[in-house]
Amino acid sequence: MKALVVYYSRTGTTKILGEAIAKGLGAEAEELIDQKKRLGLRPFRWLIAGMDARRKKLTSIKVQKPPQDYDLILIGTPIWASRMTPAVRTYLESQNLEGKKVGLFCTGGNGDRERYFDELKLMVPKSTLVGTLGVRTLDVRSGAYVEKLRIFLRGFGVELPPPLPPAPAPTAITPVQTPSTQVQPPANETTTSGPDTQTNP
Numbered sequence: 001m002k003a004l005v006v007y008y009s010r011t012g013t014t015k016i017l018g019e020a021i022a023k024g025l026g027a028e029a030e031e032l033i034d035q036k037k038r039l040g041l042r043p044f045r046w047l048i049a050g051m052d053a054r055r056k057k058l059t060s061i062k063v064q065k066p067p068q069d070y071d072l073i074l075i076g077t078p079i080w081a082s083r084m085t086p087a088v089r090t091y092l093e094s095q096n097l098e099g100k101k102v103g104l105f106c107t108g109g110n111g112d113r114e115r116y117f118d119e120l121k122l123m124v125p126k127s128t129l130v131g132t133l134g135v136r137t138l139d140v141r142s143g144a145y146v147e148k149l150r151i152f153l154r155g156f157g158v159e160l161p162p163p164l165p166p167a168p169a170p171t172a173i174t175p176v177q178t179p180s181t182q183v184q185p186p187a188n189e190t191t192t193s194g195p196d197t198q199t200n201p
């Protein structure tokens with residue numbers, strides 16, 4: 001089965017998840033680029049991004065890999081103002097996914113909320129929904145998402161390799177005894193400390 005992972009990512013979180021899904025499935029990946037600038041000029045672009053998502057605005061994107069060439073398409077978005085991003089909305093509105101198997105994934109501060117998929121699901125009515133995966137941003141960033149990803153990929157008959165065993169705890173380091181470098185004066189010599197205060201008679 002030929003699979004494609006399509007995602008939009010503004011700051012890299014959804015990209016980490018999307019690329020991990022693609023790697024696990026042996027799928028191709030396509031990152032959607034929103035032609036509207038979304039980074040910088042804080043907080044203005046951030047606020048506009050939220051408003052655009054809330055108002056279900058479309059944007060301009062370039063699609064390099066037509067979904068017609070694939071059997072399974074996994075589509076991922078960050079959550080903005082409880083909605084999908086304009087880039088992913090534009091993708092879903094402009095691409096024909098009829099008859100395709102479709103999986104959906106998202107990341108968000110509270111990205112594990114199932115309700116975030118409600119509208120996404122409505123936008124692929126003629127596809128067969130094969131799975132959803134919602135992950136919190138912090139879990140993606142910390143790597144804790146891997147267990148959820150493992151369960152998600154099992155639905156596609158893919159078993160991720162087991163996690164590496166934890167590294168052994170470091171053993172206490174005993175200080176190495178070094179020979180004393182202090183130079184002792186010969187027994188018949190005396191030492192003075194401080195300026196020589198002896199005066200001639």
Ligand SMILES: Cc1cc2nc3c(=O)[nH]c(=O)nc-3n(C[C@H](O)[C@H](O)[C@H](O)COP(=O)(O)O)c2cc1C
Binds near residue numbers: 110111
């Ligand atoms: C404009 C904006 C609005 C957001 N609104 C939500 C939200 O409603 N719910 C949520 O859980 N996360 C929200 N977030 C957080 C992002 O969904 C989260 O940081 C996501 O993992 C970022 O993905 P990215 O790094 O792939 O862009 C919002 C982020 C932005 C920029």
